[in-house]
Amino acid sequence: MTAPLHEPHPARPGRALPDTQAGMRRRNLARVMHTVSAEGPLSRAAVASRIGLTRAAVSTLVDELIRSGLLQELGPERPGRVGRPGSALAVSGRGPAGVGAEVGVDHLAACVVDLRGQVRARAVRHGTNRGRSAEPVAKDLTALISQVVAEAEQQGLWPAGLSVAVPGLIARDGRTVVRAPNLDWHDTDLGALLPAEFTPTVDNEANFGALAELWLGESTPRDFLHVSAEIGIGAAVVVDGRLLRGTRGFAGELGHVPVEPEGPACPCGGRGCLEQYAGEEAVLRAAGLEPGEGRVGLLATRAEAGDERVRRALSDAGTALGIALTGAVNLLDPQTVVLGGALASLAPWLLPSLEAELARRTAGPACPVSVSRLGPQGPLLGAAHSVVRAVLDDPAAVAERR
């Protein structure tokens, strides 16, 4: 039986494995991995009771996972506990690991995350990618990836897959950048330019940001709308712990929701889109600043210092976000809205007007808004963790592959 380690978009849990004895074994291996990952260290007996299988069945599964290097035994549990001591199981800190990478408008980054969720290697390269073609960018990114993978290999890890976050619309093939306006890329097969031995997949940065929030955020619910921004404004819709991707993979384009039907023209073809009011360039213009690298930091510094023009620009952006989010909340009824990406650091000046707008447009209690702690780290971490999740979701595929 062959099952791809990655789906085209790696981070879709709930994929149906075949409903046969072999499929059941695969799913039960995944259950053991997820249980130990979420609650470990655990004894075999504790795993058995949590997933509702017999101790004998669990032992067979555990032995297989230890042989594949996915689980490890920590030795007998400390005395003082009730009952016969068992050997505690933990997810391995060696073996397969997830490689994440990020193409930002003004930086590149790569990292390696082990199955325990720890970042074990990381590298960043600053410098604008605006107007550079995909080939040299992919070459630079590949060099960063090779660097972090080499570091990880010295620690006994090996790459189980590579996910790359890009600020643009990605086709559902998980490799083609259909449109990345701030990089000026169109219909670019980025997957083909990345190291094939790592089975790369490409996804939108806002999607990876939302997944990072789902997997790593503190008490993030399973239904939320994640809003993020680098230069554009992206969003991702998470429903029952799954990313809503849309037919073409383009869902979450909050930046092009009309806020003023006859407002300024937008390059997307629309008028009065949210990005014309709350996108980085619109806010910089309103604040009287020139666009350029590191401008979000400058906005925060000036707002902090009490610059009235900057504060007004951010407050107006918050109002526009509040109008667009009212529509989104009415359509999706999420449990919360999470502000992530670069927006997170501007939250103190965006939130008051944003929340006021949501509240005044809602008869009942308004949808709560929270601020991501991951901020701009979200997409890179989400990319690496999506590979880790794919291993936990189908550990048998890793064993077959190695």
Place this chain on the structure above:
Amino acid sequence: MTAPLHEPHPARPGRALPDTQAGMRRRNLARVMHTVSAEGPLSRAAVASRIGLTRAAVSTLVDELIRSGLLQELGPERPGRVGRPGSALAVSGRGPAGVGAEVGVDHLAACVVDLRGQVRARAVRHGTNRGRSAEPVAKDLTALISQVVAEAEQQGLWPAGLSVAVPGLIARDGRTVVRAPNLDWHDTDLGALLPAEFTPTVDNEANFGALAELWLGESTPRDFLHVSAEIGIGAAVVVDGRLLRGTRGFAGELGHVPVEPEGPACPCGGRGCLEQYAGEEAVLRAAGLEPGEGRVGLLATRAEAGDERVRRALSDAGTALGIALTGAVNLLDPQTVVLGGALASLAPWLLPSLEAELARRTAGPACPVSVSRLGPQGPLLGAAHSVVRAVLDDPAAVAERR
């Protein structure tokens, strides 16, 4: 093992049955039912080849489904086909059936649909329910339900469940009408007022309309946005063949997406909501007509006759729908938008401006818009079919119940 025949919201496919031998058997029973339902009549061998199980395994499952009255044998297949003749299997036209009911603002309705999807009994009661409390409405509805069930029983059918469509927000408990502004119901436990022996569940009419489109529409995709209207404007989001319900069950409130941020106040608490431009009352007002029963028909008649004021009112409503739908399409990236409910009959005058707005606000190809053939029949049919689908999704539960 007990499994409820209905979930609180009956029409959620993909519910995880336990991953055990017994669970596998249950899922395989469902596969056989769905295969015969979609493609029957079929021989046992044809079913086996379609679902990838052995002929022997399928025969055991089929025998069980025949004993429960869910499948029937039609006798040997007609000669002239290649190979040894097998006995063709069909879904039973007797036995369990779905009961659907509808509370409209100006009517009540009930029907019974058999497992083959045929409407076998139907009853309607005209007259306004505006301002009536839930008790007398539920009493009248129960009388209609009893009438269609009695008719169905004379045909050898028995009610496997009851689903009721209501124009309002329904809690995820599947029984409480949280808010139905046009009935003036608030936090009304409608489930408690309906005949308990049919295990009633209550859902929003737009949700049932969308499910009817998914199940009964011609070549409806599995990702679409369904827009419907009786007095309010509702929508339902279907993603990969599933209804997106939202945290509280309130998703799909397209009518309260802001279209003009500083437009007229809306009872929802917002301003410039779509309903203020494209809701039935707003359109009647713009057309110079008084609100009242059967007004949608009057709008259609006058528009047909060339009444310029009516045509302009409908065209403006189409523009407002186009603006709100641009936002929804950007967020959800559906394959199509389907106009259903009362709107369907007004499509000739709404669609041109609606589609023009979508096209001018979209850089690439605009999301296609189609018109439901079910129109105002959708919610009632969707309600009855949701019970039928629940039987197909877990036939073992019916057998245990009867």
